[in-house]
Amino acid sequence: MPIHVRKRRATAAAVAAGTVMLGLLPGSAFGADAQPTSHRTAGNPWTQDGYTPRPGDWRPYVLAPTGHTVTPARVLSATARGGSIQGDPKAVLGKGHRSVRLVSTGDRTQSPLLALDFGKDVGGRISIKVAGASKTPPRLHVCFSESQQYAATDPGDNNGEAAQAPGCDTANIWNGYPGQPYTYDADSHTISLDTAKLPATLTDGQLRGGFRYATIFLDGPGWVDLGAVSVAFDAAPKQASPAAYQGWFLSSDDELNKIWYAGAYTVQLDTWMSDTAKSWPYAAGEGDHADSQVPYADPTKEVIFDGAKRDRIVWQGDLAVQAPVTYLSTNDTDAVDNSLSSLAAQQLPDGYMPGESLVGPHNQDEIRTYGEYVTWFVYNQYQHWLYTGDRGYLDRWWPALTKATAWLESVRAQDPQGLISFGAVNSCGHYGYSDCGHETYVNALYARNLQEMAAMATARHDGSAAGTYATRATAVKDAINEQLWDPAVGAYRLSREIPNAYPQDANAAAALTGVADQRRASSAMDYLRRTSWSTYGALTVAPSTPNASISPFYEPLPSGFEASARLGLADASGAQQTGGLDLIRTFWGYQLAQDPGGTFWEKANLQGQPGISQFTSLAHGWASGPTVSLTNQVLGVTPTGAGFSSYDIVPTPGDLTWAQGKVPTPHGAIGASWRVDGRGFTLSTDAPRGTTGRLAVPTGGAKVRVTLDGRTVWDGTKAVGHARVSGDGRYVYVSGVGAGHHTLATHRR
Structure with missing residues (x-):
């Protein structure tokens, strides 16, 4: 049945009575980072129904306290x-x-x-x-x-x-x-x-x-x-003022703003000193305690646990969301470094990478359960290099990366048809279900890993390795599309072994990783919307799916993938992109309207209740994907070179009228602000020295004139002058934009 798209309104009433109030912090610089008091919005977006966001007024959305x-x-x-x-x-x-x-x-x-x-x-x-x-x-x-x-x-x-x-x-x-x-x-x-x-x-x-x-x-x-x-x-203990974010986001949509800050706060609430993990199982009669050291972590630094309440260990898959959220909000890279290093140091001799901190007997028993999470190890290390540009960190863990990728390739080599199946190595565990077949989801993740390895090998001046990884990536993509795409349905199958199930994770991952071309990606998203969207969001699989190893429920990790995949689709109408915002408003907005408000859940059942009842973690960082999507895709700021040496600002406005924000980088903050009105679309940017950007403005398929800093660079059909400008029918792009303040704008003809 169709998704329930609600009116945009204040949805976190559960936070209402007497939320700890946060004082506005001093600030300056880009995009009205600090406004005169008379320009600030009265009230609190978390308690005031109908709150209207104003440019520059992002601090009232911050849930973290100013002190400890x-x-x-x-x-x-x-x-x-x-x-x-x-x-x-x-x-x-x-x-x-x-x-x-x-x-x-x-x-x-x-x-x-x-x-x-x-x-x-x-x-x-x-x-x-x-x-x-x-x-x-x-x-x-x-x-x-x-x-x-x-x-x-x-x-x-x-x-x-x-x-x-x-x-x-x-x-x-x-x-x-x-x-x-x-x-x-x-x-x-x-x-x-x-x-x-x-x-x-x-x-x-x-x-x-x-x-x-x-x-x-x-x-x-x-x-x-x-x-x-x-x-x-005691969360975020190394952040003297947890409310003093280095990165922020704000838009014309109050609900999306709250979702961004709730995601950031969820990850902060998962950030603790590394000696506060939980070692399970407890002995009978043993009381609650969180005082175990994460193996191989620096005891003087933080780590990022999967959940604040529990499990309170570090997980590879959770970090795939938590690390980018951290880079984009608090920029607490020490916590990310320590988390990734602690997991990397657990690598087994054959290259397999355990999915979680091996804190206690329960975790030791799961040491080879989660084959999927080896792919997240590669992804997390690549993201760390991309966001921080820390070449020393990359070089330190490059041997572990090559061994992990070799292990994944050894599993793929066991299949004459060229796809991974973790059943062959008894590592069938997933984020939310178990399947031992040759799946779209895990193979799409591996194809992306191979592209990431190629990029990192290139950065290390190893052209031979880069070529090998790139060739393998193409082979895996081709195998997925040949064996797992169902042209009659217009969607990707769960696996070769279960061909009549077309789950969310398979289709979202294929679209998000580039395995699917634009035609297949759009078709797959259409299939999910027709069959799997329900009252509270997008289900893991259509309710009518027969004989699947995965049942319908609401899972925030792949839901975040789907929202991001929709925002990234290149449809001129923008309908898919608006659908991505609708999914974010519905699923994550619903959670904010429930207890405890302000943090996101581990999972939810068909009735919209926490998925494992009283045990469910209601501050679980892997559910914070929209914080990343809203900055990277809606605001549009993404790194394209290590440490933001190069970057894109390609806004995805959907149905919004404006957005703005800041993104911390090793060179200094990148600021972006865009607005759409009757005159056209205007993007303003500020970038620090040492960075080069590609800026873009959407055209809606129309032939519009585009100016950069007041000078015409696109006449509606072609570049003007010597600017590095191109168009694809949806956007006009200007490459090689240097540091400082720039304005890129469309002008209706």
């Missing part, structure tokens, strides 16, 4: 149950010097519950001011949850968790996983009380990585007087 201490936004609820609550519960908000007394007459099942709302997902160590307690105090506990829905309070919630850890969701896969009973308190944290040392501010000994709600309860008879509660925001 956050306080609750409100008291969500205060429930006496079998005990009592004496005094004003708002004392925990730190207003004045008051305190509130919790009195318990029994165990945790009868304790009063005091639930706090931090206004958005946060993470760190909670602190509570305790003014006093009974001579024999009860045990003081705090439970955490990313959503109200899964904060267990009723007896049947979360498979019995409410009786053990009231107010908690489930962060431990080994206890209370959906369908399994919750047998002991594996999720609440205990705050140790020493009545001889009260009053005091007591701090949790363990961090909790992702939560919006904190529920305080007692275990045992007695009373405790509580005052101000706060959280040491």
Whole structure:
């Protein structure tokens, strides 16, 4: 059925009550980076319905705090149950010097519950001011949850968790996983009380990585007087002011703006010191903790985990999204370096690259599960080189890259028809399902890897290796199109073994990696829209698909690929590109309208609920793809040479009327701003020394005059003068644009 395209409006009402307010930071430079106060928009885009974005006013969208201490936004609820609550519960908000007394007459099942709302997902160590307690105090506990829905309070919630850890969701896969009973308190944290040392501010000994709600309860008879509660925001610990983004995005669409900043914040909330990983499985009775060192990571630096709540390890596939988001927002390249290096150092002797940090027994057991993730290792290293231009880093890991690519090629060599199947090496695991056949998806990723290896080999002046990789890339592309394209359906098959399924990942990956030409890519996207778009976004596979190893659900990783593929399609009408924005607004906009608001989910089921219930990570970085697409494609700024030595600014306006932003580079920030109105399309850019750009303006297929800095360079059909200008019917491109400020504009004839 058709996708539900909603009206553009403020969709993050769940963040509303008392979100921690962020002060505007001083700034200057490109594109109204700082505006006079009288020009700034009044209000908060996260709480104000109908908020209208204004050029330059990007800071109100930032969800990250300006410092590393956050306080609750409100008291969500205060429930006496079998005990009592004496005094004003708002004392925990730190207003004045008051305190509130919790009195318990029994165990945790009868304790009063005091639930706090931090206004958005946060993470760190909670602190509570305790003014006093009974001579024999009860045990003081705090439970955490990313959503109200899964904060267990009723007896049947979360498979019995409410009786053990009231107010908690489930962060431990080994206890209370959906369908399994919750047998002991594996999720609440205990705050140790020493009545001889009260009053005091007591701090949790363990961090909790992702939560919006904190529920305080007692275990045992007695009373405790509580005052101000706060959280040491331990995410992004090396960023002195997490709100001080080096890169930003803003457009005429309030909802798309919120999506960009929610993606950036999600990845920040996944960024922690490398000794705060989770080592699983826990022993029976073991409480929640995140204090393990990521193998081979520098212990003095951050890494980027897959999720804030869990798994809290580094994954190759998640970094494929998280690393570009980081480059484009905080530019915290140390965190990316440390993450990529820790994974690269785990390479096995035959060249296979494990997909995840080998932190504990569970991860060791999966050491050869994820063949797909070897392709993401190559992709991540290429992206790092492209964005940072760090030749030393590339040279350091080049031997690992060649060994990993050789391993992938050895798997392909086992197939007389020239396609990879990970079934031959028992590495069939994917991001969301398992298939051991010769798939479009993984082979498209490998074809892209070979192109990336060719580019990196060229940069290292190894023409022979570059030629070999390029030849193989062509062979893999040809094999995919010959064996897996179904001309009768107009889409790519899941695999040779399952030819009657045409999934999202296969078709999006073929379009995104260049395996599909424009005709096939457009047809594949049309097929997905007809068959697989539903109420909350794009499904992994059409609901009518028979006998597939993948079932219909909403998966943000390939949905991000599809949105990007649509934005990249070269249709003169712009319908496919607008479809990409529609998908972003629908799927990611829907998540923002749900709890916790401001961060993106690991997955969602057909009902639009978190895909694995109370265990689902609701701040999962691989779901942040639109942050990259909005900068790289809508704003249009992408690196084409290592470290932005060369770059493109090719806007994809869709149905927007303006966009602007900044992109950090090793040379300094690149700024871009474009606007479309009745007079035409105007692109303004600022670029630092050491960079050369290719600028473009869309023509909509019309014969328009184009000027660069006021001088005509295109007369509607051909280049004028000595400018390096070309047109393809959709855009007019100007190459070799140097540093400084430039304006490229169309003029209707």
